Amino acid sequence: MRSGGERDGDGDAVETVLDELYVTPPPAFVSRREGLAAEAGAAGRAADARRIRAARRPSLAAWAANLLPHSRPEESRTFLDLGRALRDAFQSLDAEGIKELSERRRSVVSAMSRQAAELAAEAGHRLSAPVLREVEATLRAVLADQDAADRWATGRLESALTPPSDFPGPSTVRTDRRRSPAGAATASPSARTRARDEVAERRRQKQEQLAQEKRERLAQEKQEQLAREKRERLGRAREAARAADERLRQAREDLRRAERQQRAAEKQRAEAADTLSRAERAARDAASEVERLSGRTT
Template sequence: MDLDAVADELYGLPPGEFTAARDERARAARTAGDRELAERIRRLRRPTLAAYAGNLLARERPDEAGQLLRLGAALRQAHQQLDGEQLRQLSARQHQLTFALSRQAGELAARAGQPLSDGVRQEVQDTLHAVLADPEAAGEWARGRLTKALAAPVGFPAPATRPAAATVTDLDSARARRRRRQQEEREQARRRADEARREQRLREEEWSVAEAQQRRAEEEQRQAEDERRQAEQRVSDLTRRLHDAERDQRRCQEAAQQARDHAQAADRALREARRRAEDAAARADKLDRL
């Protein structure tokens, strides 16, 4: 058992199954004598639903994931080189691919029994935009071990939902209005997502405290179990010694009774012998007087 193998297994599980499986693997490592690995496993954080969906996408759709990673590299290069034409072309591709992949993530999660709300789907799409903008985020996502959604980048070439004048100058006015409307919707969704993430951080802090309390309780339970077993062993030893002592007591009582019986018999024999001696002495005296 090693940490990478355990992490790969755990982050492929739905969030609701993560904690129990993680704790089971930690207990197995501790039983095997590797307390350091057990503690490292126990520190693994349960993924949010959006992170789980993003991990599922990276794991189940490697070809599409590779397309996104290559598009991100091309976008970052075009951005650094200020290549407007390349940015125009890649921006359209960016929108198409992230939208398609976020939809696929939703389908994969739904098939796994984890349907996504619109807000969670938006978090998945923000994660995909972060993957395009940041090579470190891309590497983290490609491993399939995200614990929370990644924040959408600021200052990177905008997805194609921005107004036409910002990125693509040759789009017609109808498409520009649609993109402005989509941008407004995204801003509203982002504000809701920010609020949800603040709530998430609060709950994760509470969860962390609860996990620490659980670990302390489990340690106290283990110590109590050890003390109980030791006490039961002491009781067993004392019970055995008590049984041995009671057996010795009965044997001694029987021996004492036999000794008393022998003493009483000897006393009777002594009295009888004394009586006979006295009778004999009396007859001898009587004969001497004749």
């Protein structure tokens, strides 16, 4: 049950927000995420705010791949159709279909990768050769694997995808497979070698992907830590400024009080001097009168 102060999330609204978030360039992702989560929270949509805050910043390659289904929907649908056709052809061992689709696959992956690079450049981020290779690997994974295709179609990848295994060339497909007496397909030494090589390559790519994700996670954590430290320094500086303002206000008040006291003292001193002067004149006058009167009596 929800507490009375928490409203249910707006499903359509939060999906739109997440779509926007995952096409935000990675350097601006965290600040944009926090801003959108704060807006949802201020609107009383606590569940939406939690979903938004749970979004993880995509790698540069994943972000570039995300741009395609958002900005090139027609081409992306065609690309997904090509992947389904390729997977169906390999399942049915249609050699002619595999040959035709494989040639198309190479050109389409190249074209889609160029489009991703162009979209990234328009957003202010040119893709390096290693990042572009990750985009191409992601697109090959989309063609080879239905789960990868479904994930890419959402436009919310967080990291580049690795193909589970690349499609073999058309010449390696045999429609007249020989079977052992037990009915199992007989694998040639070269096929076993290729299989081992493919496993080793997938393992290497997976290790590279994990290492890249770790580097990106550490970089993001460092960036967030630096942001926290900056906010803390800013808070301390503001507190010090407020304390300095208070000391300045107190010093000014003390100065005004001292000036008032000085003016009062100067006034009292002037009044005392005037009183003394009048007393001195009165004393002189009295002495003169005594002397005058003394002369008469003589």
